[in-house]
Amino acid sequence: MSTVLPAPSQPSSWWDKLHLDLFLLAGLFLLAGIGLAILYSAGGGDMKLVGKQGIRLTIAFTSLFLLAQVHPKTFYRWSAVMYGVGMVLLVAVLLLGDIGKGAQRWLDLGFVRFQPSEFVKIFTPLMVARFLSDRPLPPQAREIALAGLLILVPALLIAKQPDLGTALLVCSSGFAVLFLAGLSWRLLIALIVGGAALLPLAWHFMHDYQRDRVLMFLNPEQDPLGRGYHTIQAKIAIGSGGLSGKGWLAGTQSHLEFLPEPSTDFIFAVLAEEFGLIGCLSVLVLYLAIIGRGFVMALQAQDTFSRLLIGSLAFTFFVYVFVNVGMVAGILPVVGVPLPLISYGGTSMVTLLAGFGIMMSLHTHRKLVPS
Amino acid sequence: MTQFRLKNPGLEKHLFVNRITAAAVVIVLLTSGLIGRLIYLQVIGHEHYAMLARDNRVKIAPLPPARGLIFDRAGNVLAENISVYSLEIVPEQVKDLQNTLSRLQAILPINGEEIQRFKTQLKRHKPFESIPLKLRLTDEEVARFAVKRPFFRGVDIRARLIRHYPFRELVSHVVGYVASISEKELKQLDAAEYRGTSHIGKTGVEKFYEKHLHGVTGYAEIETNARGRELKVLKEVPSRPGKDLQLSLDIRLQAIAYEALGEHNGAVAALEPASGKVLVLVSKPGFDPNDFVSGISRQKYRDLQYSSDRPLFDRSIRGAYPPGSTIKPFMGLAGLNYGVIDAHHKLHCPGYYQLPNNRHRFRDWKKWGHGMVDLHDAIAQSCDVYFYDLAHNLEIDRIHDFLARFGFGAKTGIDLVGEKPGLLPSRKWKRKRFHQVWFPGETVIAGIGQGFLQATPIQLARAAAIMGNRGMIVTPRIAALEKTHEPQHAAVLDNIPKNDWQTIIDAMIAVVHGPRGTARRLAKGIDYHIAGKTGTAQVFTVKQDEEYKAKEVQKKLRDHALFIAFAPAEAPRIAIAVLAENAGHGGSAAAPVARKIMDAYFRMAQ
Numbered sequence: 001m002s003t004v005l006p007a008p009s010q011p012s013s014w015w016d017k018l019h020l021d022l023f024l025l026a027g028l029f030l031l032a033g034i035g036l037a038i039l040y041s042a043g044g045g046d047m048k049l050v051g052k053q054g055i056r057l058t059i060a061f062t063s064l065f066l067l068a069q070v071h072p073k074t075f076y077r078w079s080a081v082m083y084g085v086g087m088v089l090l091v092a093v094l095l096l097g098d099i100g101k102g103a104q105r106w107l108d109l110g111f112v113r114f115q116p117s118e119f120v121k122i123f124t125p126l127m128v129a130r131f132l133s134d135r136p137l138p139p140q141a142r143e144i145a146l147a148g149l150l151i152l153v154p155a156l157l158i159a160k161q162p163d164l165g166t167a168l169l170v171c172s173s174g175f176a177v178l179f180l181a182g183l184s185w186r187l188l189i190a191l192i193v194g195g196a197a198l199l200p201l202a203w204h205f206m207h208d209y210q211r212d213r214v215l216m217f218l219n220p221e222q223d224p225l226g227r228g229y230h231t232i233q234a235k236i237a238i239g240s241g242g243l244s245g246k247g248w249l250a251g252t253q254s255h256l257e258f259l260p261e262p263s264t265d266f267i268f269a270v271l272a273e274e275f276g277l278i279g280c281l282s283v284l285v286l287y288l289a290i291i292g293r294g295f296v297m298a299l300q301a302q303d304t305f306s307r308l309l310i311g312s313l314a315f316t317f318f319v320y321v322f323v324n325v326g327m328v329a330g331i332l333p334v335v336g337v338p339l340p341l342i343s344y345g346g347t348s349m350v351t352l353l354a355g356f357g358i359m360m361s362l363h364t365h366r367k368l369v370p371s
Numbered sequence: 372m373t374q375f376r377l378k379n380p381g382l383e384k385h386l387f388v389n390r391i392t393a394a395a396v397v398i399v400l401l402t403s404g405l406i407g408r409l410i411y412l413q414v415i416g417h418e419h420y421a422m423l424a425r426d427n428r429v430k431i432a433p434l435p436p437a438r439g440l441i442f443d444r445a446g447n448v449l450a451e452n453i454s455v456y457s458l459e460i461v462p463e464q465v466k467d468l469q470n471t472l473s474r475l476q477a478i479l480p481i482n483g484e485e486i487q488r489f490k491t492q493l494k495r496h497k498p499f500e501s502i503p504l505k506l507r508l509t510d511e512e513v514a515r516f517a518v519k520r521p522f523f524r525g526v527d528i529r530a531r532l533i534r535h536y537p538f539r540e541l542v543s544h545v546v547g548y549v550a551s552i553s554e555k556e557l558k559q560l561d562a563a564e565y566r567g568t569s570h571i572g573k574t575g576v577e578k579f580y581e582k583h584l585h586g587v588t589g590y591a592e593i594e595t596n597a598r599g600r601e602l603k604v605l606k607e608v609p610s611r612p613g614k615d616l617q618l619s620l621d622i623r624l625q626a627i628a629y630e631a632l633g634e635h636n637g638a639v640a641a642l643e644p645a646s647g648k649v650l651v652l653v654s655k656p657g658f659d660p661n662d663f664v665s666g667i668s669r670q671k672y673r674d675l676q677y678s679s680d681r682p683l684f685d686r687s688i689r690g691a692y693p694p695g696s697t698i699k700p701f702m703g704l705a706g707l708n709y710g711v712i713d714a715h716h717k718l719h720c721p722g723y724y725q726l727p728n729n730r731h732r733f734r735d736w737k738k739w740g741h742g743m744v745d746l747h748d749a750i751a752q753s754c755d756v757y758f759y760d761l762a763h764n765l766e767i768d769r770i771h772d773f774l775a776r777f778g779f780g781a782k783t784g785i786d787l788v789g790e791k792p793g794l795l796p797s798r799k800w801k802r803k804r805f806h807q808v809w810f811p812g813e814t815v816i817a818g819i820g821q822g823f824l825q826a827t828p829i830q831l832a833r834a835a836a837i838m839g840n841r842g843m844i845v846t847p848r849i850a851a852l853e854k855t856h857e858p859q860h861a862a863v864l865d866n867i868p869k870n871d872w873q874t875i876i877d878a879m880i881a882v883v884h885g886p887r888g889t890a891r892r893l894a895k896g897i898d899y900h901i902a903g904k905t906g907t908a909q910v911f912t913v914k915q916d917e918e919y920k921a922k923e924v925q926k927k928l929r930d931h932a933l934f935i936a937f938a939p940a941e942a943p944r945i946a947i948a949v950l951a952e953n954a955g956h957g958g959s960a961a962a963p964v965a966r967k968i969m970d971a972y973f974r975m976a977q
């Protein structure tokens with residue numbers, strides 16, 4: 001992460017007109033390729049699953065490409081509108097959303113079904129970055145309070161659906177902006193301590209299944225049949241992988257129906273079982289390289305808005321990885337956060353790559369907002 | 372203060388570099404944590420976990436608990452679990468399902484309905500769960516399959532406990548039934564708690580007390596071979612069976628009530644006024660709940676659903692009917708309470724009633740009228756004109772407020788799911804519902820329980836109980852749980868003097884025991900006092916110049932017969948509401964049902 005790579009320099013070559021970042025793109029492609037290979041194994045050699053995922057990846061990379069072409073000014077100008085629309089959609093979901101898997105997340109417009117909370121994952125940091133970059137930094141109490149409100153409103157609306165994983169991601173992306181904007185350390189520590197003190201209160205507002213997950217995280221062996229089952233089986237899968245793994249398609253845990261959800265949230269366990277510690281470390285390093293490149297892009301940005309947004313999106317990418325791997329490895333409670341670009345599933349992948357598209361746009365269009 | 376701050380790009384850039392560095396440090400630290408954890412699992416713990424994985428031929432199988440039984444107050448079993456042999460398939464272990472099904476059909480009688488049911492369950496089953504194809508195999512069928520068993524991989528015979536309701540249609544609504552867990556329910560359930568459980572309470576007590584009856588799922592660690600065949604049980608945490616549930620219901624009284632309704636559809640609710648314990652809760656016709664347990668066929672379900680007798684409809688707590696004249700005692704009490712009348716207030720009944728400046732005649736059921744009547748006579752003989760006038764003077768909002776105190780217009784809070792609140796109209800309600808003003812004529816007919824006013828049989832029984840209690844409010848209870856054994860907080864309708872209660876109750880006694888009471892035939896050979904009130908609820912509106920002739924009106928449009936009562940009138944031990952649909956007059960069709968139940972109940976107590 002310490003290597004500072006030079007930004008694409010010579011303007012006006014055909015490559016520059018594409019507004020892409022070669023390093024990032026290469027990293028993302030590599031990751032997606034690895035993801036498909038693991039998915040093939042996790043799905044028990046089912047090409048259908050891989051095909052579907054391939055289509056999703058195509059859509060996601062297309063949205064990355066398209067968003068990279070959009071001028072940063074547009075993001076800057078429309079941030080408030082997008083944020084507003086996002087909030088309206090979130091309320092709409094609570095009022096009339098479809099019930100999928102016991103939670104209201106989907107909005108059905110007749111021709112498409114989508115999860116507004118996914119958009120909000122981008123709209124929130126966008127809005128907070130815009131709000132803070134318009135004002136002198138570091139932010140003062142009033143600005144911090146308002147920014148906090150901008151973050152907590154969507155986070156609470158999403159938590160109510162209930163979708164704890166996404167709420168967590170929205171929160172962390174918003175607070176990443178605040179942190180990067182210079183939120184004072186003292187306040188940060190106060191917030192963390194205060195948050196810890198509020199935990200019992202949060203407990204009070206949790207759904208039963210959310211409480212169960214926390215309890216099971218604290219003591220999985222207590223209920224090997226149901227809620228703790230995921231955690232125990234994932235641990236066995238990871239541990240049995242050892243240093244170099246059992247080899248591709250040779251995992252026993254994942255193939256003998258012991259590991260639940262092997263192709264979605266728990267796919268990291270398949271990776272760990274079949275490719276061992278070496279495989280895990282390689283993938284983690286790849287993730288870190290992508291995040292590092294994001295940070296470099298943030299440092300090279302020429303205005304505060306771009307800096308904050310790029311930095312926050314890169315940091316959020318890390319949160320995905322950390323929460324997912326931490327959950328599979330049994331050091332964090334089970335929250336529904338996918339492993340980026342590897343877990344099977346559509347919407348979150350599109351949002352992720354859309355985020356990278358925005359990062360590339362901000363990075364490759366120079367001289368942005370006269371702030 | 373903030374107005375004087377300016378943006379300082381240099382400072383902001385510097386600050387940002389600091390923050391990115393800090394974020395990078397956090398990321399490195401957290402990632403190290405992850406890597407540390409992975410090293411712990413994959414290097415240090417590798418052997419341990421590798422061994423576990425090798426031994427992960429250990430399957431964890433759920434042991435579903437036996438569902439709690441349901442008894443009536445005398446200990447008769449209303450819902451039990453019986454053991455049956457069923458032919459089951461684990462779809463994951465079958466290569467060609469279609470072929471297997473047709474081969475099975477060749478040796479066992481499996482009909483299309485069973486195949487259909489199997490396929491529905493197949494769509495939403497959990498992986499490696501065995502799905503019943505044919506329930507209740509005979510011994511011969513079991514033997515016939517056993518011979519061929521080696522040729523059917525993934526197919527086996529299992530002993531299953533299934534729910535059985537020995538009294539069938541007698542308690543079909545109140546006890547309810549269990550049936551296969553639906554997709555929707557699956558999403559709302561605790562998946563772990565219901566692993567291995569296939570059925571869940573859908574209606575009645577079975578649904579309301581689901582948690583109580585279900586029990587706690589256990590599990591067994593079973594060693595299997597590489598193919599998944601079970602070899603031996605390593606460890607077993609037994610399930611904890613669901614708790615039994617005793618109801619206050621009496622199946623003998625229930626049967627008497629069902630029988631006594633004769634050819635009529637209807638509902639009967641009876642409870643102990645002092646405790647609210649429900650003794651009878653009948654909705655007729657019922658249906659056989661056992662059909663639902665093993666998965667009802669589409670045809671059978673359609674028949675039940677579209678039958679004009681509406682057997683699936685629980686009339687006792689969901690049927691909202693005009694209370695008819697059974698409302699009169701409460702109306703009379705309202706008159707006394709608001710000082711609109713006193714016990715001696717008299718009125719001449721010419722057989723009809725007219726509002727001032729209006730030609731519309733509200734008719735009395737007795738064409739030539741009741742002559743001079745006071746409150747006592749008006750209740751005993753069920754004079755309509757007296758109550759038209761009383762209601763008109765009370766006005767609808769006071770009627771609303773007073774009847775609400777007896778629980779009209781609100782759910783009784785009985786321990787069953789799906790109760791309806793009936794309807795207690797007011798000016799405000801009509802404005803909100805129809806955007807219309809209230810008409811005086813609507814108040815007049817409310818006086819005899821017609822018009823908008825609607826009540827469920829359980830509401831009527833409870834109102835009768837409150838009357839019999841002289842104001843003590845009770846909540847109907849089906850289950851006799853420890854908790855509900857405690858005496859309820861005796862909420863009492865205050866501000867109603869003893870004399871007023873006695874005036875009304877004396878009149879209700881005269882309904883049965885008085886020489887001109889509308890239910891005087893009930894008094895024959897009786898050795899206790901019943902306080903009651905007959906009612907007839909119009910289903911069909913008679914035009915101004917026509918006459919209602921029961922025989923000429925189609926059966927479906929004939930009046931509903933109603934009767935509410937409590938006995939012994941002096942210190943009631945039972946309060947009853949009877950509704951007989953399309954049965955005509957309450958005194959002749961509904962009242963005898965109540966008498967039969969009371970006789971039996973008092974005989975039992977001796």
